Amino acid sequence: MKLTSKQLIQLEDKFSAKNYHPLDVVITRGQGVWVYDVDGKKYMDFLSAYSALNQGHVHKKILKAAKQQLAKLTLTSRAFRNEQFGLFCKEICQLAGFEMVLPMNSGAEAVETAIKAARKWGYLKKKVKKNKAEIITCENNFHGRTISIVSFSTEKQYRDGFGPFTQGFKIVKYGDIEAIKQAVTKNTVGVLIEPIQGEAGIIMPPKGYLSAVAKICKKNNILLMLDEIQTGLGRTGKLFAYQHEDKAKPDMLILGKALSGGFYPVSVVLANKKVLGVFNPGDHGSTFGGNPLAGAIARSALKVIQEEKLVDNAAKMGNYLKSRLKTIKSSWIKEIRGIGLLIGIELTKASGGARPFCEALKAEGILCKETHKTVLRLAPPLIINKNQVDMAFEKIKKVLEK
Numbered sequence: 001m002k003l004t005s006k007q008l009i010q011l012e013d014k015f016s017a018k019n020y021h022p023l024d025v026v027i028t029r030g031q032g033v034w035v036y037d038v039d040g041k042k043y044m045d046f047l048s049a050y051s052a053l054n055q056g057h058v059h060k061k062i063l064k065a066a067k068q069q070l071a072k073l074t075l076t077s078r079a080f081r082n083e084q085f086g087l088f089c090k091e092i093c094q095l096a097g098f099e100m101v102l103p104m105n106s107g108a109e110a111v112e113t114a115i116k117a118a119r120k121w122g123y124l125k126k127k128v129k130k131n132k133a134e135i136i137t138c139e140n141n142f143h144g145r146t147i148s149i150v151s152f153s154t155e156k157q158y159r160d161g162f163g164p165f166t167q168g169f170k171i172v173k174y175g176d177i178e179a180i181k182q183a184v185t186k187n188t189v190g191v192l193i194e195p196i197q198g199e200a201g202i203i204m205p206p207k208g209y210l211s212a213v214a215k216i217c218k219k220n221n222i223l224l225m226l227d228e229i230q231t232g233l234g235r236t237g238k239l240f241a242y243q244h245e246d247k248a249k250p251d252m253l254i255l256g257k258a259l260s261g262g263f264y265p266v267s268v269v270l271a272n273k274k275v276l277g278v279f280n281p282g283d284h285g286s287t288f289g290g291n292p293l294a295g296a297i298a299r300s301a302l303k304v305i306q307e308e309k310l311v312d313n314a315a316k317m318g319n320y321l322k323s324r325l326k327t328i329k330s331s332w333i334k335e336i337r338g339i340g341l342l343i344g345i346e347l348t349k350a351s352g353g354a355r356p357f358c359e360a361l362k363a364e365g366i367l368c369k370e371t372h373k374t375v376l377r378l379a380p381p382l383i384i385n386k387n388q389v390d391m392a393f394e395k396i397k398k399v400l401e402k
């Protein structure tokens, strides 16, 4: 017997922990930019699972690669080798321009991995005294939800009730070069930053910030660690968001989300040998990290980004959508910002927050999610075309001008 959306929502509300506040739409099928709910209503996905679906829902090529691998071999663990792993490593290293990669599953795990690598590098190479390593992070960061990661969150709710926390992090103002300079000590091993703060509400640092941070890192023998889990793989109209600036290439690049085109959790840390070379057998690991299914899916997901020129499309469609959004006359809009297809519409306090707008957009057939109460995040799959942007724009305009 097929359950109605109301029944399915009741089941979820009764049996699931309440760590999310989802919109009441029960999705059963997705294709490209579209998803369909159990009642047959069609929506355009303007969240893309927080940018994990850059290639769109159930991309045919990735599906084919996944199906083939699924029928053949799914997991070996890294106790043995598998035929996808070496190819995946080579392809992602070549694409991103690094010598080595360490694969994990979720984004948070990759961030944890980067922290471990930076610390170990600090003790082995920079000769920081035992247990003294410091990593500089920024206010309003979002890097995931593990205990160590929320240890340097400044979001009260992310920490409340979860202490005691992990030591060794310094938190400075985002976008402020002087603040980073002042936080540097002889024990600083890394600076961990998002090129654009996505969860904080699409916060863009001042121009030249990343280049300046990279320069400080180089001068002081510190690793620049960029979390591009949300901004990477085309989202901002460059393959990686740091490429919007000169000489901002990090020592460690952290990717996740769109690396699997939404099929399966795959994340990585990329770096050169001098950094990832610090790991020896047994130092770190993951049962599922680097498995052949993940390898086949990620290889195909990366190929789709390149073959379908999704980076260029994100730049073009992003510019187009932003220019159209700027024509909307609404007293609710405080600011429109972002780059590529990562766009935030900040609403005024008087608007009553972004949630009611998300509900109204849902009724119009557009799914998006508020971030930080007053920001509407617009982040459709990067395969979106001009007609679809126009269609979505008309609905966004209607809701915001109401």
Ligand SMILES: *Cc1c(COP(=O)(O)O)cnc(C)c1O
Pocket (backbone or CB within 6 Å): 050, 105, 106, 107, 108, 109, 111, 142, 143, 144, 145, 194, 198, 199, 227, 228, 229, 230, 231, 256, 257
């Ligand atoms: C989503 C996200 C993470 C965490 O990824 P998970 O897969 O949810 O653990 C980390 N950093 C950034 C910037 C993210 O957007």
